[in-house]
Amino acid sequence: MNTLGLSLIMKMGCFCSREIIYVNNTKYEIKEKLGEGGFSTIDLVENTFTKKRYALKRIICHSIDDQKIALQEIEYYKKLKHPNIIELIDSTFKGSADIVINATSEVYMVLPYYRRGTLHDYLEIRSFTKNYLDIKEILRIFIDILRAVKYMHDMKPEALAHRDLKTSNVCLTDGLSPVVMDLGSVAPAKVQVCGSQDAQKLQDIAAERCSMPYRAPELFNVKSYCVIDQRTDIWSLACVLYAMCYFKSPFDAVYERGDSVALAVMSGKINFPEDTPFTQDAHDLILFMLKEDPTERPFIDDVISKSEEYRRALENNV
Template sequence: MNSLGLSLILKMGCICAKETFTVNGRKYTVREHLGEGGFSTVSLVEDSLTHKKYAVKKIVCHGPEDQRLALKEIEYHTIIKHPNVIECIDSTHKGTADPVVNATSEVLLILPYYHKGTLANELERRGKSSDYMNPNEILEIFLQICDGVKAFHEAKPEPLAHRDLKTANIVLGEGLTPVIMDLGSVAQARIKVCGAHTAQTLQDVAAERCSMPYRAPELFNVDSYCMIDERTDIWSLGCILYALCYFKSPFDTVYERGDSVALAVMSANISFPESAPYNEDIQQLILSMLKANPMERPYIYSVIEHAHDVLAKLEGRV
């Protein structure tokens, strides 16, 4: 057999051979690569016994801090139990990360598989044909997202913030039920920043883990002496509601052009497309969350109350 024929067979063998792995006695077969972020990859897998499909998130840790954060993500899944926050079905970790000997470890999370994809996918599809959702539907989806966020903000023993809320981190269940995913950026919500070192560390973490078009202004340029709280998520919610209405975050276009998102965000200059069928009430709800000064932003309870008021008005109940 010539070398070309042999190489083709070898290549076909690689394609046909499915990767398998075991988590706590259950065997899974990898079916498809779904995506990757800065710290992890997500694959579609099948339980070898039941043939049920799941998503597996694999985090490769290069050092003790990576490993600590990955295990913390599993812990946050045990703290946050809510129908609008993704469930972690099972998890495991293998090895010990040690940069001295170039050793890595792996943390695996078995998650439900949502075949409808993300809210970002849905909005991109709708955006191509200017297929606007009706305002009632938008507010119903938004209120469910808010309920999920409230679970983080009410966490015990201390409030948590998601810190990377965006349409790409919301998967869609049946009937467009939104489910918040990716708890890799979750952190203690309330941080008292005392000094330039703490400020720079927080700013660096935000730059790594919080997507620019949805990142709150106080995380772009962290003051040396300030208080950061859960209202970083409220800014992101404002961007998500804007995207539900107009298909993209108000800062996506700036990002795509390569202009300074930080400047655009810190100026908080929001404009609304005139062609979309949304009234001033929804726009005011968006603007109430997109306040450059976090102290002027509402907490999640006020956002939910305001959204319910706008919805009631739309339905003619007030």
């Protein structure tokens, strides 16, 4: 065989080879990249023995604080067991526990793979032809999301908030059941802010970990003396419901134009399309949650109650 032929074979071999990852004693082959965020990458992987596919989340840590945040996420996966919250299959930590200058470590999390993708993906496909979801289907999915959030808000001894609820953080099963994912932003729901330093710290965390078009107004401009609670999630849920009706958050257009999302959110005003297949009842449910003043915003039990009441009314009218 000539040198050129051998060179081509070697190049093809390199091109076709797949990266292998070990999580504890299990060997996974990386198939393709599914997504990338500010703090992590998600790959589609295959267990080389069972041939079953999973999503592998990899977080690169550049500091001890990064490690703590990533390991805390794993603890939340282990703690939160609900049919509408994603489960953790396996996890491992690679690297030094004491990061030195310019060194990094990695945290791997093996999660279920949902071939339908996210609610965001599903809505985006339907948006191309303005194929609106039926309101009954919207409520079915939305109420299951609410139940997952209620489970977090009712957690003992300390209530938890997701802090980054959005359509791209909800996976869909083959049967279109929602599964809330990405617990990297989860935190104790109630935060007592005492002074400008506390306020700035929380505001900075929100800017890093809470997506703008779904972020509650009190997280854009945190007051120096206040209490932030789980009702940040209620605002985000209103944006999710709006997106389920109209394919995008009410503040996505502002974000895409490059205008100030903070000003739009803090005004508390949203517009509904004039040409709509949805009744005022659907809009009222969104507005019920979308209160600019968090003290006027309902808690999760009231949102579930109102959503189920609306669904019953629809069923009785058939």
